[in-house]
Amino acid sequence: MKVARLGRLAVLGAAVALAVPTVASANEVTKWNEITVNTVNAQPPITSAPPAGAVFIAMVQGAVYGAVNAADRHGRPYLINRSYPKASPDAAAATAAYRVLWELFPAQRGTLDAEYATSLAAIPNDGEDQGKAVGEMAAAAMLAEGHDGRTVIGCAYGSVVPGVWQPLPGPPAAPACDPSPWVKDAKPFVVQSASQFRTAGPYPLDSAAYAADYNEVKEIGSLTSTARM
Helix, strand or coil, X not given: CHHHHHHHHHHHHHHHHHHCCCCCCCCXXXXXXXXXXXXXXXCCHHHHCHHHHHHHHHHHHHHHHHHHHHHCCCCCCCCCCCCCCCCCHHHHHHHHHHXXXXXXXXXXXXXXXXXXXXXXXXXCCCCHHHHHHHHHHHHHHHHHCCCCCCCCCCCECCXXXXXXXXXXXXXXXXXXXXXXXXXXXXXXCCCCCCCCCCCCCCCCCCCHHHHHXXXXXXXXXXXXXXXXX
16 A cells, blocks of 8 residues: 555655765755754654654654645645645745654754744745645644654663563663663554564463473584584
8 A cells, every 4th residue: 555655665764864874955855854863863862762763753754745745746645635736845845844843852943943944045935835834734733643652751671581671781881771662652653553563472481382492402503513414
């Protein structure tokens, strides 16, 4: 389905954007992608850690797609069902990105205001007002979907129980923890739930199946194994 592909591509694009350096922009879409990545990366780990950062970048990029697609229909509607052919796509893109970021990161509003003013100054007046209105609609629709799950501020330290996930040690004197545990409960963009495609997990440590697998690995993997071919 096109919507499913769109959602997967949005999340993939968000992950790629976090992993590569930002580049010079050629239009409002790429310009605000760069602003988005820089804004997210400037946040504390609860927001900027890769799983969390991907959520926020996907929110911005999804709103931008919905706004631009409403102004210049080229794909299946997302967030906005109606078309606005007289709206400026550039104004729609800049406004959608700006408004989502402005709501998500209050501490960055001064910088975002300046970037937005610069964008609007370079956009022709023809269709600008309607483009801004379309961008506002897309941003409001995205924010209303509830993907931001930062309800608990802090670390998830895992467990010392054998067989349960434990984080790797952090830098000296830093706690070993997952800085963005809220992501596991964040509302997905396309799938019905975060657990929809979850696997059954490993065998219980006290099960015969686990013991058999363990002994097989031990027998074959031993440095002096006689069972290894």
